[in-house]
Amino acid sequence: MTFDWFAGLNPILQALFATLFTWFLTALGAALVFFFKAINQKVLDWMLGFAAGVMIAASYWSLLAPAIEMAAELNLPAWLPAAAGFLLGGGFLWVVDKVLPHLHLGFPKEEAEGISTSWRRSVLLVLAITIHNIPEGLAVGVAFGALAADLPTATLGAAVALALGIGIQNFPEGTAVSVPLRREGLSRLKSFWYGQLSATVEPVAGVFGAAAVMYMRPILPYALAFAAGAMIFVVVEELIPESQLKKNTDLATMGVMSGFAVMMVLDVALG
Numbered sequence: 001m002t003f004d005w006f007a008g009l010n011p012i013l014q015a016l017f018a019t020l021f022t023w024f025l026t027a028l029g030a031a032l033v034f035f036f037k038a039i040n041q042k043v044l045d046w047m048l049g050f051a052a053g054v055m056i057a058a059s060y061w062s063l064l065a066p067a068i069e070m071a072a073e074l075n076l077p078a079w080l081p082a083a084a085g086f087l088l089g090g091g092f093l094w095v096v097d098k099v100l101p102h103l104h105l106g107f108p109k110e111e112a113e114g115i116s117t118s119w120r121r122s123v124l125l126v127l128a129i130t131i132h133n134i135p136e137g138l139a140v141g142v143a144f145g146a147l148a149a150d151l152p153t154a155t156l157g158a159a160v161a162l163a164l165g166i167g168i169q170n171f172p173e174g175t176a177v178s179v180p181l182r183r184e185g186l187s188r189l190k191s192f193w194y195g196q197l198s199a200t201v202e203p204v205a206g207v208f209g210a211a212a213v214m215y216m217r218p219i220l221p222y223a224l225a226f227a228a229g230a231m232i233f234v235v236v237e238e239l240i241p242e243s244q245l246k247k248n249t250d251l252a253t254m255g256v257m258s259g260f261a262v263m264m265v266l267d268v269a270l271g
Contacts, residue, residue, distance in 0.1 A: 007156055012210045014156075015144040018163035019137050019206030023199040025167040026133075029174025030195025034188050039179045041246050047172030048243035049252035053259025054169040055136070055231045055239070061267040062162040063139060063228035066146070066154065067221040074221065081221035088222070089229025093135065097237065102128035107245075122184050122194065129177050129198040132238055135230030136166050137202030141209025142223045148214045161270035165263040170199060 006014065032039075064082055071081045101114040103124035112124050143162045146154035178195030182188060209227070213220045243252035 011144045011147045011214060012207055014147070014159070015141040015206040015210035016203055018140050018144060018159070019203040021163060022136065022140065022167040022170050022202050023196070026170040026174040026199035026202075027192075027196035029171035029176075030178035030192050032175045033178035033182050033191045033195065036179060037182050039175060042248050042251050044176055044179075045243045045246060045248040045252045046255040047176055048239050049255025050259035050262075051169040051173055051255075052235045052239035052243065053256040053261070054165050054263045055235050055259075056256070057260040057263035057267070058139065058162055058165050059228035059231045059235075061264055062143060062158060062165070063224045063231075066158070067224040067228070070146075070149075070154070070221040070224070074218070076221070082225045085222035085225025086229035086232075089135065089226035089231075090233040091229075092226070093131070093230045093233040093237075096131055096134075097233075100127060100131060102131055122181050122186055125181065125184075126177065126194045126198050128238065129173065130201055132231075132234035133170075133199050133201050134205050135227055135234060136170070137205030138209040139224075139227035139231060140166055140202070141206035141211075142213050142220075142227050144206075145210030145213035146220055146224070149217050149220055157270040158267060161263075161266040164270075165266050168262065169259060174199070 067082045071078045101117040103112040109121045143159040178191040181191040213223050
């Protein structure tokens with residue numbers, strides 16, 4: 001099988017197909033709710049750690065390192081776009097976190113964050129996952145949009161590796177959303193629906209990110225670092241605390257290590 005047809009597509013279309021792939025793997029993971037009503041807490045904690053590891057590795061190997069190299073190629077101080085974009089990305093997610101009502105997995109409804117609301121607990125749980133799918137989609141979109149800049153550091157292999165890594169960690173994320181919703185009393189179909197729905201924001205963010213860097217090339221290194229900062233915020237604010245909430249710290253940590261290694265191998269091998 002050849003993927004020449006994919007390489008010949010416009011980067012915006014490439015970003016769309018790549019983020020549809022990451023959404024599909026989320027839906028595939030969410031579909032496990034048709035077979036299981038509950039998931040072992042240790043398995044769930046390992047999954048959350050794995051997702052965190054993938055996002056940490058992707059933030060450096062696929063986003064920050066290229067941003068630093070691109071800055072030099074664009075005659076900018078190498079540290080400036082990476083540092084500025086990284087902090088802006090984290091700041092953006094911090095604002096979203098304070099405004100949009102949501103509830104992290106494993107926490108009682110009383111500890112919901114964002115603006116106070118009477119929304120159901122299930123909706124708040126889905127919104128929490130949706131928030132951290134925004135930087136994932138944005139990261140993939142920016143990586144593909146960077147191909148239009150024709151810079152040595154922006155390669156199709158690296159963009160594909162990022163999409164694969166995000167997709168792989170989206171599978172357990174889909175399960176981590178749908179199965180708890182089933183425990184909340186929702187039907188299997190509704191649990192699946194909300195589980196996959198949490199990732200529908202990724203194609204939107206992906207297309208936006210690709211289009212933005214294609215038509216505003218000077219922001220490219222900043223955009224890469226922005227996506228990295230947003231993902232690291234999610235890892236530190238949500239994934240790692242949730243993975244260690246039930247005291248399965250060793251398993252969660254090994255999940256992080258495994259996820260980091262998988263993403264690193266993908267990026268180095270394909271990029």
